[in-house]
Amino acid sequence: MDPATLSLIYLVVLMIFLGIELIGHVPSVLHTPLMSGANAIHGVVIIGSIIVMGMADDALSLTLGFIAVVLGTLNVVGGFVVTNRMLEMFKKK
Numbered sequence: 001m002d003p004a005t006l007s008l009i010y011l012v013v014l015m016i017f018l019g020i021e022l023i024g025h026v027p028s029v030l031h032t033p034l035m036s037g038a039n040a041i042h043g044v045v046i047i048g049s050i051i052v053m054g055m056a057d058d059a060l061s062l063t064l065g066f067i068a069v070v071l072g073t074l075n076v077v078g079g080f081v082v083t084n085r086m087l088e089m090f091k092k093k
Helices: 003-024 028-054 059-088
Strands: none
Touching: 028 059
16 A cells, blocks of 8 residues: 555544544533534535545545545534524524
8 A cells, every 4th residue: 555545544543533532522512513613614525525526536536535525415414403403592482
């Protein structure tokens, strides 16, 4: 395996563990606002994934790009649903 690819895999695994550790130490009160703010980041992930799919020259790149687009879209939609529920709590009945 190419050393550059191997170091990217190590980086992704490290980011996963770091993300789990960071989110685990965030108070429960802040989870919803952080999720709402993550929508912009996942919008960038979706655009980057579409670019990767457009430049894909093999099936693996195309498949990984498609999976990233689907997961990023699900996360953005889920973030908007949670934000909408949060804003509904502040409306008068």
